[in-house]
Amino acid sequence: MxxxxxxxxxxxxxxxxxxxxxxxxxxxxxxxxxxxxxxxxxxxxxxxxxxxxxxxxxxxMTPQQQQEMADRFNRWQTLSETERANLRERYQAFQALPEEEKAIIRQRFKWYETLPEDDKKKLVDSWNAMPKDEQDQARERMRHSTLEQRRAFREELLRRKANNR
Incomplete structure:
Protein backbone atom coordinates (compact mmCIF):
# COMPACT_ATOMS: atom_id res chain seq x y z
CA MET A 1 0.00 0.00 0.00
CA MET A 61 24.78 23.29 -29.27
CA THR A 62 27.49 24.59 -31.56
CA PRO A 63 26.65 27.79 -33.49
CA GLN A 64 26.10 25.70 -36.64
CA GLN A 65 23.69 23.38 -34.82
CA GLN A 66 21.89 26.40 -33.39
CA GLN A 67 21.47 27.86 -36.88
CA GLU A 68 20.13 24.55 -38.21
CA MET A 69 17.65 24.37 -35.33
CA ALA A 70 16.55 27.96 -35.94
CA ASP A 71 16.07 27.18 -39.64
CA ARG A 72 13.96 24.12 -38.82
CA PHE A 73 11.88 26.16 -36.37
CA ASN A 74 11.31 28.88 -38.97
CA ARG A 75 10.25 26.28 -41.56
CA TRP A 76 7.86 24.76 -39.00
CA GLN A 77 6.33 28.20 -38.37
CA THR A 78 5.52 28.58 -42.08
CA LEU A 79 3.55 25.31 -42.22
CA SER A 80 -0.22 25.26 -42.07
CA GLU A 81 -1.89 23.47 -39.15
CA THR A 82 -2.84 20.64 -41.55
CA GLU A 83 0.77 20.21 -42.64
CA ARG A 84 1.94 20.21 -39.02
CA ALA A 85 -0.65 17.58 -38.09
CA ASN A 86 0.44 15.46 -41.05
CA LEU A 87 4.09 15.67 -39.99
CA ARG A 88 3.19 14.78 -36.39
CA GLU A 89 1.30 11.70 -37.62
CA ARG A 90 4.21 10.66 -39.84
CA TYR A 91 6.63 11.12 -36.94
CA GLN A 92 4.47 8.99 -34.66
CA ALA A 93 4.17 6.31 -37.35
CA PHE A 94 7.96 6.33 -37.74
CA GLN A 95 8.44 6.02 -33.97
CA ALA A 96 6.12 2.98 -33.96
CA LEU A 97 8.25 1.11 -36.54
CA PRO A 98 10.62 -1.67 -35.51
CA GLU A 99 14.23 -0.51 -35.06
CA GLU A 100 15.46 -2.34 -38.16
CA GLU A 101 12.91 -0.54 -40.37
CA LYS A 102 13.89 2.79 -38.82
CA ALA A 103 17.53 2.01 -39.60
CA ILE A 104 16.69 1.31 -43.25
CA ILE A 105 14.77 4.57 -43.55
CA ARG A 106 17.62 6.49 -41.91
CA GLN A 107 20.09 4.87 -44.31
CA ARG A 108 17.96 5.86 -47.31
CA PHE A 109 17.64 9.40 -46.02
CA LYS A 110 21.39 9.59 -45.46
CA TRP A 111 21.90 8.54 -49.08
CA TYR A 112 19.42 11.20 -50.25
CA GLU A 113 21.21 13.87 -48.21
CA THR A 114 24.46 13.09 -50.04
CA LEU A 115 22.93 13.92 -53.43
CA PRO A 116 23.75 17.23 -55.09
CA GLU A 117 20.93 19.77 -54.68
CA ASP A 118 20.15 19.61 -58.39
CA ASP A 119 19.59 15.84 -58.26
CA LYS A 120 17.42 16.18 -55.15
CA LYS A 121 15.26 18.75 -56.92
CA LYS A 122 14.96 16.53 -59.99
CA LEU A 123 13.88 13.56 -57.87
CA VAL A 124 11.32 15.61 -55.98
CA ASP A 125 9.96 17.20 -59.16
CA SER A 126 9.70 13.82 -60.90
CA TRP A 127 7.97 12.32 -57.88
CA ASN A 128 5.52 15.21 -57.61
CA ALA A 129 4.72 14.93 -61.33
CA MET A 130 3.61 11.31 -60.88
CA PRO A 131 -0.11 10.58 -60.38
CA LYS A 132 -0.97 9.57 -56.80
CA ASP A 133 -1.81 5.97 -57.71
CA GLU A 134 1.57 5.64 -59.42
CA GLN A 135 3.27 7.10 -56.32
CA ASP A 136 1.47 4.54 -54.14
CA GLN A 137 2.59 1.68 -56.43
CA ALA A 138 6.15 3.01 -56.44
CA ARG A 139 6.17 3.27 -52.63
CA GLU A 140 5.06 -0.33 -52.33
CA ARG A 141 7.60 -1.47 -54.93
CA MET A 142 10.40 0.43 -53.16
CA ARG A 143 9.43 -0.99 -49.80
CA HIS A 144 10.13 -4.54 -51.02
CA SER A 145 13.03 -3.89 -53.37
CA THR A 146 16.75 -4.36 -53.11
CA LEU A 147 19.22 -1.51 -52.93
CA GLU A 148 20.04 -1.98 -56.62
CA GLN A 149 16.35 -1.95 -57.63
CA ARG A 150 15.80 1.28 -55.67
CA ARG A 151 18.84 2.84 -57.32
CA ALA A 152 17.51 1.89 -60.78
CA PHE A 153 14.11 3.39 -59.93
CA ARG A 154 15.71 6.67 -58.82
CA GLU A 155 17.70 6.80 -62.05
CA GLU A 156 14.46 6.24 -63.96
CA LEU A 157 12.90 9.18 -62.12
CA LEU A 158 15.86 11.37 -63.01
CA ARG A 159 15.61 10.32 -66.67
CA ARG A 160 11.89 11.15 -66.67
CA LYS A 161 12.67 14.62 -65.35
CA ALA A 162 15.36 15.12 -67.98
CA ASN A 163 12.97 14.03 -70.75
CA ASN A 164 10.19 16.35 -69.56
CA ARG A 165 12.33 19.46 -70.02
Whole structure:
Protein backbone atom coordinates (compact mmCIF):
# COMPACT_ATOMS: atom_id res chain seq x y z
CA MET A 1 0.00 0.00 0.00
CA UNK A 2 2.91 2.30 0.74
CA UNK A 3 4.08 2.04 -2.89
CA UNK A 4 0.69 3.29 -4.13
CA UNK A 5 0.99 6.32 -1.91
CA UNK A 6 4.36 7.18 -3.48
CA UNK A 7 2.94 6.66 -6.98
CA UNK A 8 -0.07 8.86 -6.20
CA UNK A 9 2.20 11.52 -4.73
CA UNK A 10 4.33 11.45 -7.87
CA UNK A 11 1.26 11.66 -10.12
CA UNK A 12 -0.32 14.47 -8.13
CA UNK A 13 2.85 16.55 -8.15
CA UNK A 14 3.27 16.13 -11.90
CA UNK A 15 -0.40 16.87 -12.62
CA UNK A 16 -0.42 19.93 -10.40
CA UNK A 17 2.97 21.26 -11.38
CA UNK A 18 3.33 24.95 -10.63
CA UNK A 19 3.78 27.70 -13.15
CA UNK A 20 7.37 28.70 -13.65
CA UNK A 21 7.72 32.44 -13.37
CA UNK A 22 9.56 34.21 -16.19
CA UNK A 23 11.60 36.14 -13.65
CA UNK A 24 12.95 32.86 -12.20
CA UNK A 25 14.55 31.81 -15.49
CA UNK A 26 18.30 32.26 -15.99
CA UNK A 27 19.14 35.15 -18.33
CA UNK A 28 20.58 32.74 -20.94
CA UNK A 29 17.28 30.82 -21.04
CA UNK A 30 15.31 34.07 -21.25
CA UNK A 31 17.43 35.16 -24.21
CA UNK A 32 16.63 31.94 -26.10
CA UNK A 33 12.93 32.10 -25.22
CA UNK A 34 12.57 35.89 -25.58
CA UNK A 35 9.70 35.66 -28.06
CA UNK A 36 7.73 33.65 -25.46
CA UNK A 37 7.91 36.25 -22.70
CA UNK A 38 4.49 37.82 -23.28
CA UNK A 39 2.66 34.47 -23.42
CA UNK A 40 4.81 32.66 -20.83
CA UNK A 41 2.36 32.97 -17.93
CA UNK A 42 -0.48 31.51 -20.02
CA UNK A 43 1.46 28.34 -20.89
CA UNK A 44 0.84 25.10 -19.03
CA UNK A 45 3.67 24.21 -16.63
CA UNK A 46 4.51 21.11 -18.69
CA UNK A 47 4.85 23.26 -21.82
CA UNK A 48 7.02 25.73 -19.92
CA UNK A 49 9.29 22.91 -18.78
CA UNK A 50 9.52 21.50 -22.32
CA UNK A 51 10.56 24.93 -23.60
CA UNK A 52 13.15 25.30 -20.84
CA UNK A 53 14.57 21.87 -21.73
CA UNK A 54 14.69 22.85 -25.39
CA UNK A 55 16.45 26.13 -24.54
CA UNK A 56 19.04 24.23 -22.49
CA UNK A 57 19.70 21.86 -25.40
CA UNK A 58 19.98 24.87 -27.72
CA UNK A 59 22.52 26.56 -25.45
CA UNK A 60 24.66 23.39 -25.44
CA MET A 61 24.78 23.29 -29.27
CA THR A 62 27.49 24.59 -31.56
CA PRO A 63 26.65 27.79 -33.49
CA GLN A 64 26.10 25.70 -36.64
CA GLN A 65 23.69 23.38 -34.82
CA GLN A 66 21.89 26.40 -33.39
CA GLN A 67 21.47 27.86 -36.88
CA GLU A 68 20.13 24.55 -38.21
CA MET A 69 17.65 24.37 -35.33
CA ALA A 70 16.55 27.96 -35.94
CA ASP A 71 16.07 27.18 -39.64
CA ARG A 72 13.96 24.12 -38.82
CA PHE A 73 11.88 26.16 -36.37
CA ASN A 74 11.31 28.88 -38.97
CA ARG A 75 10.25 26.28 -41.56
CA TRP A 76 7.86 24.76 -39.00
CA GLN A 77 6.33 28.20 -38.37
CA THR A 78 5.52 28.58 -42.08
CA LEU A 79 3.55 25.31 -42.22
CA SER A 80 -0.22 25.26 -42.07
CA GLU A 81 -1.89 23.47 -39.15
CA THR A 82 -2.84 20.64 -41.55
CA GLU A 83 0.77 20.21 -42.64
CA ARG A 84 1.94 20.21 -39.02
CA ALA A 85 -0.65 17.58 -38.09
CA ASN A 86 0.44 15.46 -41.05
CA LEU A 87 4.09 15.67 -39.99
CA ARG A 88 3.19 14.78 -36.39
CA GLU A 89 1.30 11.70 -37.62
CA ARG A 90 4.21 10.66 -39.84
CA TYR A 91 6.63 11.12 -36.94
CA GLN A 92 4.47 8.99 -34.66
CA ALA A 93 4.17 6.31 -37.35
CA PHE A 94 7.96 6.33 -37.74
CA GLN A 95 8.44 6.02 -33.97
CA ALA A 96 6.12 2.98 -33.96
CA LEU A 97 8.25 1.11 -36.54
CA PRO A 98 10.62 -1.67 -35.51
CA GLU A 99 14.23 -0.51 -35.06
CA GLU A 100 15.46 -2.34 -38.16
CA GLU A 101 12.91 -0.54 -40.37
CA LYS A 102 13.89 2.79 -38.82
CA ALA A 103 17.53 2.01 -39.60
CA ILE A 104 16.69 1.31 -43.25
CA ILE A 105 14.77 4.57 -43.55
CA ARG A 106 17.62 6.49 -41.91
CA GLN A 107 20.09 4.87 -44.31
CA ARG A 108 17.96 5.86 -47.31
CA PHE A 109 17.64 9.40 -46.02
CA LYS A 110 21.39 9.59 -45.46
CA TRP A 111 21.90 8.54 -49.08
CA TYR A 112 19.42 11.20 -50.25
CA GLU A 113 21.21 13.87 -48.21
CA THR A 114 24.46 13.09 -50.04
CA LEU A 115 22.93 13.92 -53.43
CA PRO A 116 23.75 17.23 -55.09
CA GLU A 117 20.93 19.77 -54.68
CA ASP A 118 20.15 19.61 -58.39
CA ASP A 119 19.59 15.84 -58.26
CA LYS A 120 17.42 16.18 -55.15
CA LYS A 121 15.26 18.75 -56.92
CA LYS A 122 14.96 16.53 -59.99
CA LEU A 123 13.88 13.56 -57.87
CA VAL A 124 11.32 15.61 -55.98
CA ASP A 125 9.96 17.20 -59.16
CA SER A 126 9.70 13.82 -60.90
CA TRP A 127 7.97 12.32 -57.88
CA ASN A 128 5.52 15.21 -57.61
CA ALA A 129 4.72 14.93 -61.33
CA MET A 130 3.61 11.31 -60.88
CA PRO A 131 -0.11 10.58 -60.38
CA LYS A 132 -0.97 9.57 -56.80
CA ASP A 133 -1.81 5.97 -57.71
CA GLU A 134 1.57 5.64 -59.42
CA GLN A 135 3.27 7.10 -56.32
CA ASP A 136 1.47 4.54 -54.14
CA GLN A 137 2.59 1.68 -56.43
CA ALA A 138 6.15 3.01 -56.44
CA ARG A 139 6.17 3.27 -52.63
CA GLU A 140 5.06 -0.33 -52.33
CA ARG A 141 7.60 -1.47 -54.93
CA MET A 142 10.40 0.43 -53.16
CA ARG A 143 9.43 -0.99 -49.80
CA HIS A 144 10.13 -4.54 -51.02
CA SER A 145 13.03 -3.89 -53.37
CA THR A 146 16.75 -4.36 -53.11
CA LEU A 147 19.22 -1.51 -52.93
CA GLU A 148 20.04 -1.98 -56.62
CA GLN A 149 16.35 -1.95 -57.63
CA ARG A 150 15.80 1.28 -55.67
CA ARG A 151 18.84 2.84 -57.32
CA ALA A 152 17.51 1.89 -60.78
CA PHE A 153 14.11 3.39 -59.93
CA ARG A 154 15.71 6.67 -58.82
CA GLU A 155 17.70 6.80 -62.05
CA GLU A 156 14.46 6.24 -63.96
CA LEU A 157 12.90 9.18 -62.12
CA LEU A 158 15.86 11.37 -63.01
CA ARG A 159 15.61 10.32 -66.67
CA ARG A 160 11.89 11.15 -66.67
CA LYS A 161 12.67 14.62 -65.35
CA ALA A 162 15.36 15.12 -67.98
CA ASN A 163 12.97 14.03 -70.75
CA ASN A 164 10.19 16.35 -69.56
CA ARG A 165 12.33 19.46 -70.02
Missing amino acids: KRWGIVLLFISTSVFAEQIQWEQLPSSTKAVLANMETSWSSLAPERQQNLINLAEKYLA
